[in-house]
Amino acid sequence: MEHLIIKYINKEISEEELALLKEGLKNPEVKKQLKEYINLESSIQLGLKNIDMERVYNSLDAQLSSEDNLEKRAARLSYLKYAAAITIIIALAASFQLFINRDINEFTPNATTITLKLEDGSIKEFDETEAIISVDDFVAGSEPKNSNNKTDIAYNEINVPYGKKATIKLSDNSQVILNSGSVFKYPTSFDGSDLRSVTLEGEAYFTVSKNAQKPFIVQTAEMDVEVLGTEFNVSCFKDDKQTLAILVEGSIKAKNTLSNTSVIVKPGQAATLKDKNLTVQPVDIQKYTAWLHGDLLFIDDTFETVLKKLERHFNVVIINNNPVLNEVRYNGRFNTETLEQILEAFQVNTTFEYTLKNNQIIIKNETPMK
Template sequence: MQDLLKRYLAGNCTPEECAQVELWYELLESKKAAVNEEDLEEDLIEVRTRLVKSLRKERRPFRYPAVAAAAAVLITISIGTYFYVNYRSSGNPPETNKLLSNAADIAPGRNIATLQLGDGTEIALDDQSNGAIAKAGSNTIYKNANGQLTYVATESKGEETENPVSNSLKTPRGGQFQLTLPDGSKVWLNAASQLTYKISKTSHERLVELKGEAYFEVAKDASRPFKVLSKGQVVEVLGTHFNVSSYDDDPSVKTTLAEGTVKIVETDRYRNVVLEPGQQATLDSGSRLSVAQVDVSDAIAWKNGKLNFNQSDIYAVARQLSRWYNIDVVFKGKAANVRLSGEVYRNTNASKVLEILSFYNLNCRIETDNGVKRIVIE
């Protein structure tokens, strides 16, 4: 079936094969309508929209334009949605359901983080009630119910400006949090990440240090540039929106610009590049800095509540799963040389994601050993 769908997308099908695919599409649509699941509908629309947009190569016209997207659904990560429709309609689950039902499921990540104040005090934010939770210099720190931390300036007598204090927000694996800094800049912190920042009104620059991944919406202040120090580079901005991914276990640091302009300085050789919106800079382990045009929505999908795979190798996918689901991923034998593309919502349990991956001929399962869960891929 997958070979047929690939030929259809490439425009290499015979008339009989085209008719077969188009008949399949009509059946899929009728079954989807019968299921009438709101979340399923959203998944199909999202996948179809992204796939239609990605079909840029000129091909012969299809009888139904949406058929191309539906065909690609089975080839990309959203293939699991198709089998989910068949399962709900027929009552016959695919084999992967049997495989994954042998162990307890793994819930997705949530809004959890730890705040470290300047004096070393650590506050577990998920244990705190909403409202004011601490002071930092002339700022009061507030936590709200949506996983957000906000610094609000209070009346100051000026004494705090002499000695700026440093705060740090850290998310564990399986955590995420949002932060509004004293200058009004907003930060979305991904799982297994840490942001360290100074609280000061008089500093000539706004310097933060990032480990892991974060999306920034920087408040404009021409007199005080905003700098992000991460693994081997410094990102310099005045006011803009961008994403930095600098996990220690990733082979490169990626900086993606959504709006405005940023300059990236490579700290070993002091080379720099200036990005325009839609560009991504990659700093590899050999300190080589390169720039490419990308789809920004792929890079910031996590901030919008999605796990995104765009021609990602299985090891990159495994790292995402490990961080978000707070679980180790183990490979047994040599993993298939497969590239995965597509998106799935981050509020999905791990078993559903693994069920989808299994349709790439990957043997995926959840194991429990002495009470400790792990994902196994072989």
């Protein structure tokens, strides 16, 4: 029966199959099996629990009962395509929570630009959502190519606002992809220094060119990450409670600059600096690199963490007046969904109300959790 549901949502069902689906849903045993299937898939794919399955089933049954032909069905079900969950069945479950207990205003992100500040103080702006910048295109200052005087090194600084991303190609051919809400400072050339040192606040994915004689160091507020040539992700937002270095390939050494202690990180591991303690643990790499593909991936993330990521991704301000929600954990993957659709998906598992105006979301306090 579930394959007919999927065909129905995908608009691939024939008139004969539609008739079978309508008839099948009248059977109490089929109804029970369908509820169990949706509930199981919801739990596995998104971690959704305590879904009102009776409401989901009744909504589906009501839609089917009102269908006169395939054309009406296609028009009426177009909103189901927002696919807030990983599978179509989860989208079905989530879609029945649309437009419940909230005020709706069309969301328009702030029109901010990526800025590149050169050594001479001049500013370059980039309107692209994902800018690609080569260090050779923007060199300021009078740095001698073979100078041994570190004071001669010229630095550029790029600021990537919420809702944007940028890719930088450095002078040694290393590549840095910067996530929303990041500030990155780098030299226009690594000549004249024994190290390739850059500074990061925010999040970036590094693909570092190998040079055993000149280690590459990423400096953050509390942790330095040293590499020779590798791929890794560093997350060090000011408003986060920890700094993370996740290794994809190669080898890195993470150093706690507060205590001068360090750890070696292997592929598939993360160095975490939290509450002044530096630790290493295995991680699911895709959780920390999904943003490279434009995905928002949540795996057992608290609501507080989810809101921070949504703020950066959509360039909005979210005020949560319901602190009870902060420790509720969520799972889900989103790509093309709007901000409203993502919040609606989370409402399937947890009841909350919010208002949306311009680029500010206010989550209300008065609604009890399910």
